[in-house]
Amino acid sequence: MASSALMKPQMCGLLARCLQFHIVGTFIASLGVAALYKFAVAEPRKKAYADVYRNYDSMKDFEEMKKAGIFQSAK
Amino acid sequence: MLSRAAWSVVLRRGGLGTRGKHSLEDSGKTWTRKMPPYTNYHAQRSYPMPDEPFCTELNAEQRALKEKEKGSWTQLSHAEKVALYRLQFHETFAEMNRRSNEWKTVMGCVFFFFGFTGLLIWWQRVYMFPEKPITLTDEWRAKQLQRILDMKANPVQGLASRWDYEKKQWKK
Numbered sequence: 001m002a003s004s005a006l007m008k009p010q011m012c013g014l015l016a017r018c019l020q021f022h023i024v025g026t027f028i029a030s031l032g033v034a035a036l037y038k039f040a041v042a043e044p045r046k047k048a049y050a051d052v053y054r055n056y057d058s059m060k061d062f063e064e065m066k067k068a069g070i071f072q073s074a075k
Numbered sequence: 076m077l078s079r080a081a082w083s084v085v086l087r088r089g090g091l092g093t094r095g096k097h098s099l100e101d102s103g104k105t106w107t108r109k110m111p112p113y114t115n116y117h118a119q120r121s122y123p124m125p126d127e128p129f130c131t132e133l134n135a136e137q138r139a140l141k142e143k144e145k146g147s148w149t150q151l152s153h154a155e156k157v158a159l160y161r162l163q164f165h166e167t168f169a170e171m172n173r174r175s176n177e178w179k180t181v182m183g184c185v186f187f188f189f190g191f192t193g194l195l196i197w198w199q200r201v202y203m204f205p206e207k208p209i210t211l212t213d214e215w216r217a218k219q220l221q222r223i224l225d226m227k228a229n230p231v232q233g234l235a236s237r238w239d240y241e242k243k244q245w246k247k
Contacts, residue, residue, distance in 0.1 A: 045232065052231045061227065064240075068225035 116165065120172055128163045137162060 010017075066074050115127040133141065137158075143151065144159055151159070160167075209215055227235045239246045 048236075049231050052236075065225060065227065070222060070225050 118165065118171060123168070123171070129165045130162045133162070 065071065069075075114131075116125050116129050118125050130137070140155060140158060141162075143155070148156075165171075210219075224235055224238050230236055237246050238244075
């Protein structure tokens with residue numbers, strides 16, 4: 001038989017290697033997505049709400065809406 | 076694809092075509108191989124080893140080789156092993172799994188039919204569609220938007236947060 005210089009392929013531990021690769025990857029991916037969401041979506045949203053409601057005057061808002069004529073029971 | 080076992084049973088019962096050795100015989104000409112799809116052989120990546128071998132009618136030389144195969148395989152030369160493989164299987168894995176250009180045809184047809192559908196709907200819009208309902212006319216939609224802004228809908232991050240109430244225009 002002609003002998004060729006091929007490497008012996010991986011014979012055992014295939015599932016274990018696959019599982020480890022995917023478990024580590026899953027952890028990293030999910031933590032990364034969670035961190036990304038917190039800092040790109042959640043924190044700006046909290047800040048936006050805080051900024052709006054820090055100096056919010058609800059009576060003034062109500063008067064503006066009444067003047068615009070959207071209420072049926074308060075004209 | 077119909078399950079292999081069921082398909083084999085159907086064929087073995089002679090449900091499709093003749094199962095005789097010589098399927099076509101006229102003026103002395105004989106055809107010694109059954110043509111597909113009347114053979115049981117079909118290999119694909121997900122089902123690589125069919126039940127029956129590729130060549131079922133063997134000539135004398137091939138039958139001798141099959142006899143030799145029953146002995147020790149170390150006695151077989153490389154060419155004989157390749158010949159036995161070719162008897163058993165139509166193509167090697169590399170040949171069977173070769174890629175093709177079929178996807179170009181498929182995508183071309185898909186886009187073609189997208190375009191054709193677009194033309195159809197355009198024609199329908201010009202010749203068949205009725206008048207828009209009153210709520211979709213521009214005047215009504217402008218009044219609707221003004222009412223939404225008056226109600227200050229979503230004032231934190233949504234629509235009303237983009238409207239400048241002093242200058243009565245969208246924020247830059």
